[in-house]
Amino acid sequence: TQLLEQSPQFLSIQEGENLTVYCNSSSVFSSLQWYRQEPGEGPVLLVTVVTGGEVKKLKRLTFQFGDARKDSSLHITAAQPGDKGLYLCAGEVGQGNLIFGKGTKLSVKP
Amino acid sequence: EPEVTQTPSHQVTQMGQEVILRCVPISNHLYFYWYRQILGQKVEFLVSFYNNEISEKSEIFDDQFSVERPDGSNFTLKIRSTKLEDSAMYFCARNTGAGANVLTFGAGSRLTVL
Numbered sequence: 542t543q544l545l546e547q548s549p550q551f552l553s554i555q556e557g558e559n560l561t562v563y564c565n566s567s568s569v570f571s572s573l574q575w576y577r578q579e580p581g582e583g584p585v586l587l588v589t590v591v592t593g594g595e596v597k598k599l600k601r602l603t604f605q606f607g608d609a610r611k612d613s614s615l616h617i618t619a620a621q622p623g624d625k626g627l628y629l630c631a632g633e634v635g636q637g638n639l640i641f642g643k644g645t646k647l648s649v650k651p
Numbered sequence: 652e653p654e655v656t657q658t659p660s661h662q663v664t665q666m667g668q669e670v671i672l673r674c675v676p677i678s679n680h681l682y683f684y685w686y687r688q689i690l691g692q693k694v695e696f697l698v699s700f701y702n703n704e705i706s707e708k709s710e711i712f713d714d715q716f717s718v719e720r721p722d723g724s725n726f727t728l729k730i731r732s733t734k735l736e737d738s739a740m741y742f743c744a745r746n747t748g749a750g751a752n753v754l755t756f757g758a759g760s761r762l763t764v765l
Contacts, residue, residue, distance in 0.1 A: 574753065583655075583742045583756030584694065629694065635707050637684050637744070637752040641694040 543568040545632050547642030554620055555650050562615040562628055562645045570632035573606055573613045574639065578627040587615075587628075620649045655757035657743050663763045667732050672760045674726040674743030682746035683726045684754065685718065687711070689739040697741075700726065733764045 546565045554560055564573070572591045576584035588597050590606035590613060597604045601624075603616040613630055627646050631639040656675045664670050676683055685697040699706040700718055715731045730737055740761050744754040 572752070576756075581758070583744075583759050586753055586755070589753050631694075633752055635699070636701070637682055637699050637746050637754055638696050638707055638709075639686075639694075639752075639754070640696070643693050 543632070543634055543640050545630055545640050545642040547630055547645055549645060550643060551646050553648045553650065556622060557619050560617050560620060560647070562630075562647075563612070564614065564630035564642050565612045566632060567611065568632065568634075569610050570634065570640075571610075572633040573610070574631045574633070575604055575613070575615055576629040576631060578629060578644070584629055584631075620647075622649045622651050625649050654755050655743055655745055657741075657757035657760050659760055660758070661761040661763070663765065664733055666735055666764055670730045670733055670762060672728045672730075672741050672743075672762070674728075674757055675724060676726060676743070676745040682706070682752075683720070684744040684746075685728045686742045686744060686756070687739040688742065688759075689736075694742070697728075730762075733762075735764050738762055738764045
């Protein structure tokens with residue numbers, strides 16, 4: 542069974558601080574996607590990483606895919622209260638068949 | 652206008668009853684999916700549907716589940732005889748068609764089985 546371990550599960554930080562969320566697996570994925578989910582809504586795609594070692598930036602968010610395509614990280618610089626939410630990583634194992642991590646619930650205190 | 656519209660947003664049903672959840676993906680893409688998320692747990696893949704046929708399904712998607720796209724527009728998930736453990740958020744998704752299999756999810760249908 543393929544698993545994606547995501548950590549930390551909860552993160553509460555002050556506005557302006559930096560944070561990193563990790564996503565690890567023993568399996569290789571053809572792509573890894575990061576989503577953000579608000580309560581009562583579906584996951585919304587942030588980024589997809591496909592190539593081992595790839596780094597993508599989305600404003601204050603930096604996403605990295607491990608060289609072996611088994612792990613990924615999300616780094617947020619100078620967190621804002623609007624960054625709050627559940628961050629999910631998902632590894633692709635088939636045509637649109639994604640294995641999701643349990644998520645990291647982020648809260649940012651003003 | 653949302654790209655994937657799901658109805659109902661919330662349904663409460665008695666155990667053993669049949670439930671149909673609907674999804675209207677506003678696009679011409681051919682790949683559609685159902686995922687579910689039990690409260691406090693991971694989002695889990697149920698089934699993928701391509702060109703009016705099941706492409707792939709998970710172990711969760713047993714005989715009590717079925718999917719169809721009867722009118723070429725609405726994409727439905729039917730649960731034949733609901734169980735308490737079917738209570739979850741059910742998300743419909745479609746493939747964006749942009750390179751890697753990137754999904755656009757609907758807002759979900761919350762199913763509560765009593």
